[in-house]
Amino acid sequence: MNTNHKHFHIAILDMYSGVDNEGMRCIKKIITAFGEQEAIPVTYTIFDVRQKLEVPGMEFDAYISTGGPGNPSPVGEAWERKFFNFLDQLLHFNQNRRNRTKKHLFLICHSFQMACIHWQLAAVSKRRKTSFGTFPVHKTLAGRKDPLLNALEDPFYIVDSRDFQVTQPNQQVFESMGAKLLCLEKIRPHVPLERAVMAIRFSNEIVGTQFHPEADAEGMLRYFLREDKKTSIIANYGEAKYSDMIRHLNDPEKIVRTEAVIISSFLKNAYLKTAVPPVDAQLAQTL
Template sequence: MTEKNTVRVAVIDMNKGVANQGMRGILSILEAYRKSTGIALEYEVFDLRLKGEIPSPDYDIYISSGGPGSPYDGEKEQWQQDFFALLDAIEAHNRLEDVSKKHVFLICHSFQMACRKYKVGQVIRRRSTAFGIFPVFLTEEGESVFKGLPNPFYTVDSRDWQVINPEDLEFSNSEAQVLALEKERPHVDLERCVMAVQFTEEIIGTQFHPEADAEGMKMYLLMEDKKAAIIANHGEQKYMDMLQSLDDPRKIQLTQQHILPNFLKEAILALQEA
């Protein structure tokens, strides 16, 4: 924190210029948190994939968004090198003694990239797109930012890629902990994909979208092209079920009210204690 006790948040936009509700969701949570707590919180947005903007390592908190395309898209790109270098710099800082720790939250595309970087499981393409409101199941390690949520809780999931770990080989070589998994599908011979990981004590990520709110999701679903695509790919009943789920306060509304606010609370408390 600065001398004026201002909390500085860097928001990394991974959307590559594609219109989305995710950034609006992240920024609205930051605004609501600032208003409800009275904490002097400032944030700045960095458009990484489209403009190559990368925050310096001197922010207090980092939130990196989801985005379109493959988590391997940046393999030979400068923006991926910059992103991974930033995570390295944050880790190096956090290993120092007597410093305020920097906290990071990684969402969807950013989460998949982090799983590649930290060699957590296998990042592979799904057989079909996952899109909808689904239950997520916490593991024994899964508390942290999930305090106040039931098990399972419900969230928005939108992805063509997934992280799986068929033989627990990768996780054994990392300090990472799996915090949540997708639902069991006994009738399908496929691994349960990883839905949340604690990469280090200060770096956490989710496959799903904790920033998604009912208002933004409804706006998205009511767009004619999105409606047509969902019905074509998943059927009209799935579309109607999704709309109905948005009105249930026990589902994504509850998730949106807990996960990122819990993360901010933990990160700011650590800054204050330091």
């Protein structure tokens, strides 16, 4: 990809509230690898949303908002208002026809749930039990056509870690917003419950996943092979679940593939759309 090496500025919205996590390391790794692979200068700036009330302005090219702990339903805290204002600001910026170069946003897990609540796209509720591990997810018809997912199999495998779920998509809001449901959680014929929404394209520039596409299979494997983590997972979820996770993390066609494709595809698309004037965007796709 050659677009005269325009500098690519990325904002990372840190939603972890100071809690130890693997996600931030993985996101930084993917961004760095993307810049090296595409031979373009990439920089990122981290905004501590929940602890320092920091949110970026519209001066960045792309935005990644992380997962995080806790209940995604707002309770009126200042950081929530700032985050929701950021979402609306970016959406309105892109809707303004005078802004020819749009802003691209990727929402992960907790951020994804909060966006669904704020834009009233679906219900968000607490699960009966935590979803934790590696699972297959199934594309919808829109998901099979979406450039973010078309390099992945159907179903493809993801890393999931959540106590809450997005269900009951509001079709009227989806249509008015131009949003598309991209994939659903694994099929469970023996469970009489609605399958959770696992990814939504909110607009041409805004997309989000319930799962963790940043999850680093190699790093997670090291983490879960630690004796303390192995003991904890087996105690909470059983030995069969632990064995499945280790097997999926070792399989290059499962978590490794998902990690390599989704966020990198988002970044590449965002870079092409911001580095090349809109009139030339179609030509850029052939580069």
